[in-house]
Amino acid sequence: MPTGQRIEVRPPSLCHAPDSAWQRLMFWLLAPAPQDAAPPLNRLPAVRDDFVTALADVDSFDGRVLSDRVAMARSLRELWHLRADVYRLVAISHNQAVADERLAELSRHFPTRAPRSGFVPL
Structure with missing residues (x-):
């Protein structure tokens, strides 16, 4: 699905989304940008x-060393930083097309930003 425009995958926020209704209410009241919160930690496994x-x-x-690093990751943000290493090793082991597919599969777990329009404000 190459469109010529790249979707930017961003790291998850350091602030995690709350689990309970009470925590969600407090988060909504106190957080400056709740929509940017990282997913709850229960998604990590x-x-x-x-x-x-x-x-x-x-x-x-x-590959074994990276698998160990993945297993020891304590947050989604840590995993986000390991995506490039996964891509590199898969591309070396297989090819770039396979690495692209696997990276796209992993990227679905992280926030994205729409491509920029290219228009620059005056």
Whole structure:
């Protein structure tokens, strides 16, 4: 689906979305930009599993080291920073097209920003 415009994938916020209704209310009242909050921490294991799956057929020492780093990641933000390493190792082990597909699959877990219009204010 190449459109010529790149979707920017941003790191999750350091402030996590609340789990309970009371926490959501307080977050809404006190946070300056609640829509930018990172997903709740309970999503971390599923995202971590997707990263491990992306590396499952990368049979190298670097692949095992990166899988260990993924397993030890304590936040979605840490995983976001590991995306480039996953991409690099998958591209080396397979090819760039496979790496692009796997990165797109991982990127769905993180906030995105629409492409910029290209118009510059005067």
